[in-house]
Amino acid sequence: MIVLQNVCKTLSGREVLKDISFHIAENENVGIIGLNGAGKTTLLNTIAGMIKPDSGFIRSGGKESLIEEKQALRKLAYVSGTRSQLWETLKVKDSFDNCISMYRLNRKDAGERLILLADIFEIRAFMDRTPEGLSLGERMRCEMVYALLAQPKILMLDEVMNGLDLSIKYKIMGYFEKYKNERRVTMIYTSNQLAEVEQLCDRVLLIDQGKLIFDGTMERIMKQFSPYYRIEIKISEGFPDFEDLPLEKYSMDNDGLTIVYDKQKIGTAQILKQVMEKCKIKDVKLFEPNLEDTIKKIYRG
Amino acid sequence: MGEVRIALQSLKMSFSTRMQYRVDSLVAALAVFIRESANIIVIYLALLKFDSINGWNVNEMLFLFSILFLTYAFVVSLFADLRDFSRMIREGRFDRLLVRPRGLLFQLILNNADLIASVGHGTLGVLLFLVSAGKVGIHWNFATILYYVCAIISGILIQGGMFIIFSSLSFYFVETNSIREIFYWNMRKFAGYPISIYHKLIQGLIIYVIPFAFVNYFPAQYLLRKPDMVNYNEIYIYIAPLVGIIVYLAAYAFWRVSVKRYYSTGN
Numbered sequence: 001m002i003v004l005q006n007v008c009k010t011l012s013g014r015e016v017l018k019d020i021s022f023h024i025a026e027n028e029n030v031g032i033i034g035l036n037g038a039g040k041t042t043l044l045n046t047i048a049g050m051i052k053p054d055s056g057f058i059r060s061g062g063k064e065s066l067i068e069e070k071q072a073l074r075k076l077a078y079v080s081g082t083r084s085q086l087w088e089t090l091k092v093k094d095s096f097d098n099c100i101s102m103y104r105l106n107r108k109d110a111g112e113r114l115i116l117l118a119d120i121f122e123i124r125a126f127m128d129r130t131p132e133g134l135s136l137g138e139r140m141r142c143e144m145v146y147a148l149l150a151q152p153k154i155l156m157l158d159e160v161m162n163g164l165d166l167s168i169k170y171k172i173m174g175y176f177e178k179y180k181n182e183r184r185v186t187m188i189y190t191s192n193q194l195a196e197v198e199q200l201c202d203r204v205l206l207i208d209q210g211k212l213i214f215d216g217t218m219e220r221i222m223k224q225f226s227p228y229y230r231i232e233i234k235i236s237e238g239f240p241d242f243e244d245l246p247l248e249k250y251s252m253d254n255d256g257l258t259i260v261y262d263k264q265k266i267g268t269a270q271i272l273k274q275v276m277e278k279c280k281i282k283d284v285k286l287f288e289p290n291l292e293d294t295i296k297k298i299y300r301g
Numbered sequence: 302m303g304e305v306r307i308a309l310q311s312l313k314m315s316f317s318t319r320m321q322y323r324v325d326s327l328v329a330a331l332a333v334f335i336r337e338s339a340n341i342i343v344i345y346l347a348l349l350k351f352d353s354i355n356g357w358n359v360n361e362m363l364f365l366f367s368i369l370f371l372t373y374a375f376v377v378s379l380f381a382d383l384r385d386f387s388r389m390i391r392e393g394r395f396d397r398l399l400v401r402p403r404g405l406l407f408q409l410i411l412n413n414a415d416l417i418a419s420v421g422h423g424t425l426g427v428l429l430f431l432v433s434a435g436k437v438g439i440h441w442n443f444a445t446i447l448y449y450v451c452a453i454i455s456g457i458l459i460q461g462g463m464f465i466i467f468s469s470l471s472f473y474f475v476e477t478n479s480i481r482e483i484f485y486w487n488m489r490k491f492a493g494y495p496i497s498i499y500h501k502l503i504q505g506l507i508i509y510v511i512p513f514a515f516v517n518y519f520p521a522q523y524l525l526r527k528p529d530m531v532n533y534n535e536i537y538i539y540i541a542p543l544v545g546i547i548v549y550l551a552a553y554a555f556w557r558v559s560v561k562r563y564y565s566t567g568n
Binding site: 051065071073076082083084102103 | 303306307310311314317318397399400401402403404564
């Protein structure tokens with residue numbers, strides 16, 4: 001159980017966390033989303049106990065700070081690109097070896113786990129290299145394996161998908177989904193991608209400029225603040241007529257048509273049908289909603 | 302047992318990192334050895350002009366030096382991360398230790414060994430000991446050997462404790478290297494000579510504030526019994542092997558208090 005009550009924090013003159021309150025139950029999967037600089041990482045550091053709030057109340061598993069409690073730390077994994085657990089000058093596999101001793105893991109079990117994880121995260125090819133020679137995405141994959149070796153009960157993942165190729169990203173997200181369902185872990189996942197959080201988390205905390213502006217299910221964010229979709233259509237002939245359609249916005253130039261709409265009010269198929277009645281379509285591009293638009297909508301209520 | 306395993310593993314890792322650049326590492330260790338030896342040779346040549354300084358002859362002074370180098374060889378292999386601690390904080394490499402389920406000092410002490418400096422200082426220390434120990438009239442028996450070993454351990458703890466204290470200051474100040482430069486390295490230079498030759502103020506500093514006198518001067522007095530010991534209380538000789546434990550515990554307490562500041566300032 002993680003509890004935050006009216007937590008405020010100012011760092012170098014900037015209010016990074018403004019009066020934040022929420023609870024996270026055991027086994028809950030929570031996504032913290034926000035734009036860059038919204039305060040996600042500071043919030044995560046605060047939950048871990050790395051940063052003490054200026055005011056407000058915080059308890060993680062009954063303690064003021066997770067990281068001052070060695071027993072609690074054995075069950076915690078905090079993966080972050082800015083706090084590498086790998087040793088720069090050592091081969092990646094030596095860092096894993098170090099992890100096994102540090103966390104007092106059973107050598108045989110951990111070794112078997114490592115073989116499995118190395119396959120899933122596709123890191124086998126660079127276990128014999130030092131992290132210096134790896135790309136950001138390759139390093140992050142090794143960091144995740146390091147974290148999962150100790151089979152944590154609390155998983156804190158800070159923008160871990162940055163720099164990953166799409167195919168491996170979906171594979172890894174699939175693994176996390178399985179991991180959290182099988183082991184009943186508490187997962188806190190930060191990202192600026194709605195889609196990632198939608199797949200992994202039941203609940204969303206949306207942070208903007210240090211304030212918690214939304215706390216609820218992913219379903220609700222999609223329904224209530226269903227972000228706008230955008231569609232760009234290239235037309236070779238004719239003029240469309242949208243008089244009676246509930247669109248948010250549309251504009252036209254040369255042969256291009258841009259339509260912004262709310263999926264709760266009107267479906268994509270209906271728009272296309274309407275356009276096709278009057279025009280010949282050359283090309284269609286669909287843009288999924290982004291975080292900025294969602295945040296704008298939440299502010300508007 | 303896990304601790305021993307981690308210690309051996311870390312040593313192996315430090316070693317294999319060094320061995321990736323075998324020739325570089327050997328040259329670097331040799332460079333450290335030559336640099337330190339050059340200082341000693343200059344001092345040695347200067348001392349040949351005098352019969353003795355405050356009753357200490359050249360060999361006795363080399364013996365005094367040998368303790369400094371021997372203890373420091375262990376200090377740099379154990380406390381290397383604490384020696385470079387302010388840089389570690391600046392580069393953000395300290396944060397990762399916070400989320401691991403082991404004590405912070407435990408990790409800092411075990412993680413990194415500066416084997417190059419260790420070999421350089423250690424070789425010189427052993428050489429100086431071999432050159433001097435047979436000529437200064439020490440009667441080596443069980444008691445003197447036991448005392449000597451305890452004094453070396455205590456000397457390591459005194460200097461390690463000081464590194465911990467200077468590292469703790471990094472939680473309060475951005476720049477701590479110059480403080481350490483003044484108090485550690487300058488005092489270490491003074492400690493190469495019998496402290497009785499200095500002004501009372503410096504003697505006070507080196508006995509009570511930065512207790513280098515307990516690293517080599519008082520232990521050497523137990524073995525050599527030079528006349529200038531009349532200036533000091535005899536008890537100092539006997540507590541020298543214990544001072545390390547006291548300094549280290551004090552340093553540990555100061556570290557525990559100071560590291561809490563790291564959390565509230567937000568790294």
